[in-house]
Amino acid sequence: MEIILKETIDTLGQEGEIVKVKPGYARNYLFPSGKAVPVSKASLARLEKEKQAIAARLAEQQAQAKSLAEKLEGKVVVIQKRAGDESRLFGSVTTTDIAEVLDGMGIAIDRKIIVLSEPIKVLGEYRVQVRTGYQTTAHLLVQVVPEEAVTPEAG
Secondary structure, three states: OEEEEOOOEOOOEOOOOEEEOOHHHHHHHHOOOOOEEEOOHHHHHHHHHHHHHHHHHHHHHHHHHHHHHHHHOOOEEEEEEOEOHHHEEEEEEOHHHHHHHHHHOOOOOOHHHEEOOOOEEEOEEEEEEEEEEOOEEEEEEEEEEEOOOOOOOOO
8 A cells, every 4th residue: 555654754764755555554553643644646736735845844854863963973971870790780771771861961862762782781881872863873982880889978
């Protein structure tokens, strides 16, 4: 079944593209959520009218993705976690932890764009990829350091 995308979907394509999908996917997910419309004369005519607006939106989104990638590239994120024997962490460092530290640095991003092949479970330095969109990625350096034990001051 051919459809016209009303918004960019990473696994399918860009806004305004005509793509083929299985009928069930279109009927049960894309149409009800407003992410696509079926191809018809009326929808093709509407697409032609909106092509310039779509192109402008896509260019703006691409510029935002590049700007975010430039902000993130080479940043060092330091995360303190409790560690036990052999530098193993109690728990793990997840994308949520990284996103919270970045938010504290003034860079608000969605944790879903941070790519971790598996959760970090050992102290050390890790190179982490962030997908900012439009085939644009940035790399962060995540340093996982042991949490310092707080000792009461002698007084």
